[in-house]
Amino acid sequence: MFGMKGGSLKVNFIMNMMLTMSSYIFFPLITFPYISRILLPAGMGKISFATSFISYFVMVSELGIPTYGIRACARVRDDKEELTRVVHELLMINLFMCVLSYVALGIALKYIPRLQGDRELYVIISFTIVLNAIGMEWLYKALEQYTYITIRSVIFKLIAILAMFLLIHKQQDYVIYGAISIFAGSASNILNFINVRKYISMKWMGKYCLKRHFKPVLTFFAIACAGTIYTSLDNVMLGFMTMDTEVGYYNVAIKIKSILASLVTSLGSVLLPRASYYVENGMMDDLKKITGKALNFVFLMASPLVVYFMAFAKESIFFLSGSAYESAVMPLIIIMPTVLFIGITNLLGIQMLVPLGRENILLYSVITGAVLDFIINAICIPRFASAGASIGTLVAEFAVLVVQYRCLKQEIRKALISVHYQRICAAIMAGLLLSVWTKYLRVHTFVILVISAVLFFAGYAMFLLFTKEPLVVEIKNDVTRKMREWM
Numbered sequence: 391m392f393g394m395k396g397g398s399l400k401v402n403f404i405m406n407m408m409l410t411m412s413s414y415i416f417f418p419l420i421t422f423p424y425i426s427r428i429l430l431p432a433g434m435g436k437i438s439f440a441t442s443f444i445s446y447f448v449m450v451s452e453l454g455i456p457t458y459g460i461r462a463c464a465r466v467r468d469d470k471e472e473l474t475r476v477v478h479e480l481l482m483i484n485l486f487m488c489v490l491s492y493v494a495l496g497i498a499l500k501y502i503p504r505l506q507g508d509r510e511l512y513v514i515i516s517f518t519i520v521l522n523a524i525g526m527e528w529l530y531k532a533l534e535q536y537t538y539i540t541i542r543s544v545i546f547k548l549i550a551i552l553a554m555f556l557l558i559h560k561q562q563d564y565v566i567y568g569a570i571s572i573f574a575g576s577a578s579n580i581l582n583f584i585n586v587r588k589y590i591s592m593k594w595m596g597k598y599c600l601k602r603h604f605k606p607v608l609t610f611f612a613i614a615c616a617g618t619i620y621t622s623l624d625n626v627m628l629g630f631m632t633m634d635t636e637v638g639y640y641n642v643a644i645k646i647k648s649i650l651a652s653l654v655t656s657l658g659s660v661l662l663p664r665a666s667y668y669v670e671n672g673m674m675d676d677l678k679k680i681t682g683k684a685l686n687f688v689f690l691m692a693s694p695l696v697v698y699f700m701a702f703a704k705e706s707i708f709f710l711s712g713s714a715y716e717s718a719v720m721p722l723i724i725i726m727p728t729v730l731f732i733g734i735t736n737l738l739g740i741q742m743l744v745p746l747g748r749e750n751i752l753l754y755s756v757i758t759g760a761v762l763d764f765i766i767n768a769i770c771i772p773r774f775a776s777a778g779a780s781i782g783t784l785v786a787e788f789a790v791l792v793v794q795y796r797c798l799k800q801e802i803r804k805a806l807i808s809v810h811y812q813r814i815c816a817a818i819m820a821g822l823l824l825s826v827w828t829k830y831l832r833v834h835t836f837v838i839l840v841i842s843a844v845l846f847f848a849g850y851a852m853f854l855l856f857t858k859e860p861l862v863v864e865i866k867n868d869v870t871r872k873m874r875e876w877m
Contacts, residue, residue, distance in 0.1 A: 421554050422645065425567060426711040431638030433564040436508060438641035439634065440568065442625035443505075444495075444515045451491040451519045454610025455480050459528030461744055462603070467533055474590040477529055479600050483607065484523045491519055504630070514569045518576050525579025526586060533589060542578045550574030609749050616756035623760070624779035627767045632775050640776035642711050643721035646699065647729060654692045654733035681741060682805040686861050688733040689809050694850045697818050700726045701826060702842055709835045717776065724780035731787040738794040742801065755793035759786035810859060817853035821846035 426434055459480050466472040495516055499505050505512060530539055553570050557563065586592070624644075628637045699706055703722045707715050735755070743752045763786035770778030795802075825846035828838050854862040 420551055423710055423712070425554065425558065426642065426715065428558055429561055429564050429567065431635040431714060432633075433561050433567075433638075434641055435629070435634030435637035436511065436564055437568055437571070438625050438637050439629040440508060440511050440515050441571075442629075444512060444518065447491040447495050447516065448519050448522060449611075449614050450494070451484065451488045451523060452611075452614065453483060453487050454607050454612070454614050455484055456522075456528050457613070457740070457744060458603070458606050458610040459526075460532045462606075463529050463532030470590065471595070475595045475598065477526065477586075477590050478595055479598050479603060480528075480607075481523070481526065482598070483600060483603065488519055488523050492516070495519075508565075511565050511568050514565065515572055517572050521572075521576035521579045525576070525582040527579065527582065529586065529589065530582065538585070542581055546578040547574050606749070609753060613749065613753045613756050616753065616760040623763055624767060624783055627771055628776060628779055631771050636717075636775045639715060639718040640721055640779050642707060642715050642718040643725055643776070643780060646706055646710065646722055647725050650692075650695045650699065650726075650729045651732045654688055654695070654729060655736040681737065681802070682808065683861065684737050684741065685734070685802065685805045686809055688730075688737060689811075689814060690854070690859070690861060692730040692733040693814050694818055694821060694847065696726050696729050697822065698825075698843070698846050701822065702829070702839065705829070705835050705838050705842075709839055721776045721780040724777060725783055728784055728787040731791045735787070735791050735794055738791075738798055738802065742798060743794070748797075751794065751797045755790045755797075758793050759790040762786050762789050813854065813857055813859060817850045817857075817859075820853045821848075821850040824849040 429437070462476050462480070463473060466476055495512070499509050499512060527539070550570050550573050553573070554567065557566050557570070624640060625637055628640055700723050703726075704716075704719045707718050707722060711718070739752045739755070743749055763782045766782035766785050767779060770781050772778070774781065825842040828842040828845070831838055831841070851862065855866060
């Protein structure tokens with residue numbers, strides 16, 4: 391599908407899509423409707439605020455390694471000795487920063503009054519810091535071990551789902567929910583640490599040179615700082631400037647947006663190690679080829695998701711969290727276009743700027759978004775609360791896109807021109823005409839969502855097939871061929 395030898399990139403994409411679905415669709419769709427009704431907006435707000443607050447300490451401990459590590463390891467993956475040395479060096483840096491992060495967190499928990507009431511919750515969620523460090527997820531992604539990552543992750547999430555239904559029964563159980571969430575998302579990193587011996591040696595290598603990583607790691611850290619600011623700043627500012635209930639409303643809107651954005655961006659994370667390998671070996675034509683197809687894929691996938699969930703925002707919120715979260719409808723409508731913006735910037739930044747060694751441009755774009763997010767939040771949150779936070783995120787993501795496009799317009803102009811925008815818009819209109827009437831059905835919200843989604847996306851896909859959209863036809867032919875092989 392995306393132009394690679396032996397089909398392994400297709401397998402990686404499918405596995406990463408399954409991983410994304412387990413993390414952002416399968417897991418939340420089973421647990422979130424139950425959890426949000428038990429914990430209510432106030433309880434969900436506490437969890438969201440604590441998670442956002444701890445994310446800053448996680449960011450400091452990781453120091454940009456999750457992205458830089460993929461590129462650094464992918465470039466030397468054919469040399470086991472050098473790969474081992476690189477992994478050891480990055481792990482040393484990561485663990486040292488973990489110690490500093492825990493010291494800073496301890497000081498914060500002791501002296502910041504806002505954190506006194508839920509200290510136990512913050513401590514539990516902080517286990518993410520050390521688990522992420524020993525997990526070395528960046529190594530497994532650099533080696534494109536997506537099948538292992540997916541199977542391992544799904545098993546732990548299934549255990550967590552069972553634990554949630556068994557252990558969470560009242561609003562006061564939000565601390566337990568925090569612990570189970572950490573187990574679902576990070577506990578599998580323990581297996582990563584045990585399994586890493588298959589790929590590298592754990593013996594002391596000697597001749598380490600940590601200094602060579604400092605400059606790129608600090609650049610990626612600055613990118614992570616700015617990115618975390620405008621992805622987590624909304625919850626933190628809402629928590630300090632309004633009430634926990636507003637954080638709860640906003641968290642529901644963000645949850646849906648994150649689910650959809652992760653589906654769209656799952657392709658970019660798969661392509662990073664392959665793109666880095668192409669750049670290291672001078673295979674620039676291959677890089678341009680997969681970039682063009684990937685960009686077309688983002689437009690084809692993200693555009694209908696944005697329109698559908700704007701049109702059915704109320705139904706989506708009510709199904710996921712119940713009528714108590716009606717105030718989350720407007721924040722969701724405002725924030726939905728960011729799914730498309732994030733999909734594009736993920737490819738421009740992760741697949742192009744990072745492999746090409748132009749991460750400084752990525753840093754500038756994210757800083758621009760962070761500054762605008764802070765300014766607009768400060769203006770809009772006091773007046774519009776959670777909707778104001780959505781406005782800040784919308785403007786921030788669009789600003790990131792504008793900066794990256796201006797710097798890469800020569801490289802991506804041909805790919806952007808090749809996207810059939812009018813055909814996509816016409817297909818979306820066909821989907822809306824087929825589905826919008828379901829909003830007036832007097833049946834359960836879940837039934838409305840199922841019927842409308844089937845009609846909308848089936849109409850969208852059939853229109854594109856009828857008009858012979860090349861990438862859709864290619865995917866359809868791939869699926870048909872696979873089915874014939876299985877039969």
